[in-house]
Amino acid sequence: MKKLGYYIVLLIWPALLHGQEEVYYTVKNQALYVTVNIQAPDSKLDSIFRTLNLGTGFTDSLEKGMVGPGTRCGAYRVYTIDPRFITLISPISEQAPTHNSVFDLFMVEELGTENRPGQNKKPGYSDREAGRSVFRDDREWMTGGGRVKILLPDHERAEKVYVAGSFNGWNYLENPMTQSSEGWVTGLTLKPGKHLYKFVVDGHWKLDPENRRSEKDFMGNENNVLFIPNHTFTLNGYENASRVYVAGSFNNWADKEYRMQRVRGAWRLPLFIPEGTHAYKFVVDDRWITDPANPIVREDGAGNLNSFLAIGDTFYFELKGFKEAKEVFVSGDFNAWQQKELRMERTSSGWRLPYVLSGGQYQYRFIVDNRWILDPDNPHRARNGKEVNSLLVVQPNHKFRYRHRPGVEEVRVAGTFNGWNEHGYTLKLQDGEWQISLHLDEGKHLYKFIVNDEWVVDKSNPLWEENEFGTGNSVLWIDEK
Amino acid sequence: MKKKAIILVLVLCGSCLLLAKGSNNGPLPHQKTDVLRRLPIMHTTKNRVVLPIRKAGNLILIQGRADTLQGSFILDTGAPYLVLNQTYFRNYRDNPEEQSVNINGEKEDLKIVEVDSLYFQDVSYNKVIADVTDLSQIENRKGVRILGLLGINLFLDFEMEIDLSNNVLYLNRLTEEGQCENQKAIVYHRSPAFTTPLSLSREMVTFKGTVNDEELRFCFDTGAEYNVLDARVPKNVLEDVTIVRKMQLYGSSGGANEVLAGVTHFVNIEGYPLANMQTIISKLEALRAAYGTHIDGIIGYQLLARGTVCVNFKKKELRFYTPFTEK
Numbered sequence: 178m179k180k181l182g183y184y185i186v187l188l189i190w191p192a193l194l195h196g197q198e199e200v201y202y203t204v205k206n207q208a209l210y211v212t213v214n215i216q217a218p219d220s221k222l223d224s225i226f227r228t229l230n231l232g233t234g235f236t237d238s239l240e241k242g243m244v245g246p247g248t249r250c251g252a253y254r255v256y257t258i259d260p261r262f263i264t265l266i267s268p269i270s271e272q273a274p275t276h277n278s279v280f281d282l283f284m285v286e287e288l289g290t291e292n293r294p295g296q297n298k299k300p301g302y303s304d305r306e307a308g309r310s311v312f313r314d315d316r317e318w319m320t321g322g323g324r325v326k327i328l329l330p331d332h333e334r335a336e337k338v339y340v341a342g343s344f345n346g347w348n349y350l351e352n353p354m355t356q357s358s359e360g361w362v363t364g365l366t367l368k369p370g371k372h373l374y375k376f377v378v379d380g381h382w383k384l385d386p387e388n389r390r391s392e393k394d395f396m397g398n399e400n401n402v403l404f405i406p407n408h409t410f411t412l413n414g415y416e417n418a419s420r421v422y423v424a425g426s427f428n429n430w431a432d433k434e435y436r437m438q439r440v441r442g443a444w445r446l447p448l449f450i451p452e453g454t455h456a457y458k459f460v461v462d463d464r465w466i467t468d469p470a471n472p473i474v475r476e477d478g479a480g481n482l483n484s485f486l487a488i489g490d491t492f493y494f495e496l497k498g499f500k501e502a503k504e505v506f507v508s509g510d511f512n513a514w515q516q517k518e519l520r521m522e523r524t525s526s527g528w529r530l531p532y533v534l535s536g537g538q539y540q541y542r543f544i545v546d547n548r549w550i551l552d553p554d555n556p557h558r559a560r561n562g563k564e565v566n567s568l569l570v571v572q573p574n575h576k577f578r579y580r581h582r583p584g585v586e587e588v589r590v591a592g593t594f595n596g597w598n599e600h601g602y603t604l605k606l607q608d609g610e611w612q613i614s615l616h617l618d619e620g621k622h623l624y625k626f627i628v629n630d631e632w633v634v635d636k637s638n639p640l641w642e643e644n645e646f647g648t649g650n651s652v653l654w655i656d657e658k
Numbered sequence: 659m660k661k662k663a664i665i666l667v668l669v670l671c672g673s674c675l676l677l678a679k680g681s682n683n684g685p686l687p688h689q690k691t692d693v694l695r696r697l698p699i700m701h702t703t704k705n706r707v708v709l710p711i712r713k714a715g716n717l718i719l720i721q722g723r724a725d726t727l728q729g730s731f732i733l734d735t736g737a738p739y740l741v742l743n744q745t746y747f748r749n750y751r752d753n754p755e756e757q758s759v760n761i762n763g764e765k766e767d768l769k770i771v772e773v774d775s776l777y778f779q780d781v782s783y784n785k786v787i788a789d790v791t792d793l794s795q796i797e798n799r800k801g802v803r804i805l806g807l808l809g810i811n812l813f814l815d816f817e818m819e820i821d822l823s824n825n826v827l828y829l830n831r832l833t834e835e836g837q838c839e840n841q842k843a844i845v846y847h848r849s850p851a852f853t854t855p856l857s858l859s860r861e862m863v864t865f866k867g868t869v870n871d872e873e874l875r876f877c878f879d880t881g882a883e884y885n886v887l888d889a890r891v892p893k894n895v896l897e898d899v900t901i902v903r904k905m906q907l908y909g910s911s912g913g914a915n916e917v918l919a920g921v922t923h924f925v926n927i928e929g930y931p932l933a934n935m936q937t938i939i940s941k942l943e944a945l946r947a948a949y950g951t952h953i954d955g956i957i958g959y960q961l962l963a964r965g966t967v968c969v970n971f972k973k974k975e976l977r978f979y980t981p982f983t984e985k
Contacts, residue, residue, distance in 0.1 A: 202900075202901035202902070202903070202918065202920070203901070204896045204897060204899060204901055205893075205897060206893055207889075207890075207893045207896060209901065209918065228904050228916075229904075230916075269889050269896060269918075269939065270889045270890065270941065272889070272918050272939070273889035273917065273918065273939045273940050273941045274907055274915030274916070274917055274940055274941065275940070275941040275943075275944055276886060276940040276941060276942050276944065276945060276956075283881075283882065283883070283907055283908060283909055284715070284717075284795075284796070284799055284800075284883055284907075284908045285883050285884045285905050285906070285907055285908075285917070285919060285938055286799070286905060286906050286908065287905060287906065337779070341721075346729070346803065347712055347721065347730075348721050348728050348729065348730075349710070349721055349779075350721055350722075350723065350728060350779065351728065377710050377779075379708060380707070380708025380709055380710055380779060380780070380826060381708060381710060381824070381826055382710050382824075382825050382826070396712075396713050396714050396715055396800075397713035397715065398712055398713055398825070620801055621797060621798065621801065621803070623798075639748070639749060640745050640746065641745065641748075642744075642745045642792060642794035643792050643794065652745055652794075654803060
C-alpha cells in the first residue's frame with residue numbers, strides 16, 4: 178500500500194514542481210488521495226485546506242509538526258508527509274454527496290458561488306453602455322417616438338417568423354412578424370439603451386444579416402445588438418470637411434469610433450449615451466474642437482477644453498428654510514460623500530442644486546454650515562452602516578405597497594436589491610397604505626417587508642418562493658418593458 | 659426547514675435509513691405514477707416540429723405557454739413528465755385523481771395539478787398532469803424565469819432530435835412502428851456514430867456504456883450539466899477519472915453539496931469512445947432504492963454537446979451523430 182503512495186507522489190511530482198498546481202487529486206482503490214504542496218504560501222494552504230474542510234488551524238498544526246502519517250483530520254487520514262508534500266487519503270464514498278432524485282435537476286458550479294438572484298444576470302437590456310446601431314442596407318429603422326421597424330428581408334418561403342429579444346424575455350411567441358414586400362416586418366416600441374434580439378424563422382434562430390453588430394453572451398448564445406439613441410450630436414457647418422467624428426468620456430475618447438453623417442449643411446449622429454455627465458469633442462479631419470453650439474465648456478486640468486453634456490432628467494435637491502445659513506452642501510453615495518463638492522444655491526425659499534443621476538437608489542444628507550442633517554421633507558430613509566440617511570430614488574419603476582393596520586408604526590422593505598439590508602428602505606404612510614417607489618434592475622428580485630421589526634412576505638403578491646429559513650420570500654420580476 | 663424538491667413520491671429528507679432498508683428487502687412497492695401514465699393529449703399539424711433552443715449555461719430552454727403563462731421550460735429527460743415551478747403554479751387546484759404515495763403507501767405531501775393547455779410552437783397538449791415543485795434555485799442561479807421542466811412523456815409520440823450546435827430541437831412524429839413520418843432531415847441520410855438500445859423504465863430512460871471495460875448503466879438526463887458517476891462503481895471505473903477539483907453541486911430547489919469534479923477519459927457507448935467527459939462523483943444508491951432501476955451514472959449535456967442526439971421512444975433507441983459539416 179505504501180508503494181502506491183510513492184507512486185502517486187512520483188506521478189504528480191512534475192506538475193507540482195512546475196508550480197502549476199498546489200493540490201492534486203487521484204482516485205485509486207476507491208479512495209481519494211489528495212497531495213498538497215506544503216511549501217505553498219500559508220494563505221494558499223489555508224484556502225486549500227478550507228476546500229478540504231480541514232479548517233484554517235490545519236496549516237498551524239502542520240507547521241508545528243503536530244501532523245504525521247496516520248493522523249486523522251476531518252474525512253481524511255494522513256497517508257504520507259515529507260517536507261514538501263502531504264498526501265491525505267479518504268474513502269471516495271465519504272467525498273460523494275447523495276443524489277436523492279434523478280428529477281432533482283442539478284447544476285455544478287465553482288466553489289464559493291452564492292445563491293443570489295441577479296448574480297448570473299441574464300443577458301439583456303443595458304443602459305450603461307454607449308453605442309449605435311448600423312445596418313448594412315442603411316435602412317431607416319427609427320420611425321419616431323421610440324418606435325423601431327424590425328425588418329428581415331427575403332425569406333419569402335418562410336411560414337412563421339418571430340423576433341425575440343431582451344425586450345420580450347426572449348419569448349418569441351409574443352412578437353410574430355408579418356410578411357410584406359420588403360420581407361418580414363414588425364414594429365416595436367423600445368426605450369433608449371442597448372437591446373439584444375434575434376429572429377426565429379420556422380423554428381430556427383437567425384441573426385439579423387443586415388445588422389453589423391452581434392455579441393455572445395455567457396450563456397452560450399449569440400445575439401444582435403440594437404442601440405436606441407437618446408441624444409443626437411450635431412455640428413453645423415464644416416461642409417468642406419471630409420470626415421467628422423465625435424469622441425468623449427462615454428467611449429474613452431476613441432477618436433474614430435463614432436463617425437458623423439453629413440446632413441444638409443451639418444454633421445449629425447444619433448447615439449445612445451448612458452445617463453450622467455459626459456465630456457466630449459468633435460474630431461474634424463483629425464482636428465479636435467469643442468462643440469460650438471454648446472456653451473458648457475470646462476478645462477480638464479491639463480489645459481484642454483472639453484464640451485460637457487448632461488444626459489438624463491435633472492433632479493433638484495431642495496432644502497427649505499435655513500435662510501440664516503452661510504453655506505449648504507449636499508453629499509451622498511453618488512459623490513462618494515465628498516463634503517464640499519456640491520454647493521447648493523440660495524433661493525428665495527431656501528437652497529437648491531440641480532443634478533443629473535441615472536436610475537437607482539441613493540443616500541444623501543445636507544451639510545448646513547458643517548452640520549450634517551437629514552432632508553426634513555423626505556420621509557424615506559435608508560441606512561449606511563450605523564448612519565441613517567435620506568433616500569433618493571431616481572427613475573422609480575416599481576411601487577411597493579403594504580396595507581396599514583392599527584399598531585403598525587414602521588414598515589421597511591429589504592431584498593436582493595439592497596443586499597437584504599435589515600434596515601431596508603423606509604416606506605411612507607399615505608392614504609391608508611405604506612408605500613415606496615424604487616428603481617430596480619431588470620430580472621428577478623426577492624424581498625420582504627419589515628413591519629415593526631418583523632419580517633413578512635408581501636401578502637398582496639401571489640409570487641413567492643421558499644427560503645432557507647422556511648419563511649418564504651416574495652418574488653418580483655422586473656421586465657424590460 | 660426548507661422544502662426539498664421532492665418531485666415524485668419520496669420523502670427524501672430523513673428517509674435515507676428507510677430507503678437503505680427498503681433496498682435490502684428487495685423491490686420496493688412502486689405505486690408512483692410512471693412515464694406511461696398521465697399521457698397528455700397532443701396536437702400538431704406538422705410531422706416535423708422545429709423548436710428553437712436557448713441555452714442557460716448547460717441547460718436547454720424552450721419557450722412555451724402553460725395556460726396563460728408564457729416563459730421558459732427546461733428540456734429534462736430526467737423527469738418523467740411535466741414539472742411546474744410552484745412560484746407560478748402554487749394556486750392551481752390539486753388534481754384529485756392523481757395521488758402520490760410514498761414508499762410506505764402513505765399519501766405524499768406533493769401538489770399535482772392539471773394544466774388545460776401547454777403550447778409550444780406548432781405543438782400543443784391538453785389536460786397535462788404535472789407535479790408542482792420548487793424550482794427557485796434554478797431561476798436564481800441562471801437568472802431566467804423558469805416555468806417548469808419538460809419530461810419524457812410529452813415526447814413519446816416523437817423522435818426527439820436534439821441539435822445543440824444549431825440550437826434547435828426537432829420533434830419528428832412517429833408512425834405506430836416508430837418510423838419518422840418525415841424522412842427529409844439530413845440526419846436520416848447519414849450513418850449514426852452509434853445506435854444504442856434504450857431502456858424505458860417506470861421513471862427514467864437508461865442505456866449501457868463502458869468505462870475501463872466495465873459495463874455501466876447510465877440514465878439519459880438532458881438536465882444534467884455534468885456526467886455523474888456513482889461512488890460505488892467498480893474501482894477501475896473511477897481510475898479512469900482524473901479528479902481536477904472540488905465543486906459545488908446544487909439541486910434544483912435548494913441545498914448545496916461539495917462534490918469531486920473531473921473528467922472521465924473515455925466513456926464507450928456501443929464501442930464509440932466519448933473522450934474527456936466532465937464528471938462529478940455522487941452516491942446514487944438512493945435512486946436505485948427509490949426507482950427500482952439500477953443506474954451507475956447519468957449522462958446528459960456532455961453527450962449533447964458533442965453532436966446530434968436522436969431519441970426514439972417507440973423504437974427504444976438512441977442514435978448519436980457527429981456534427982454535420984457541409985462540404
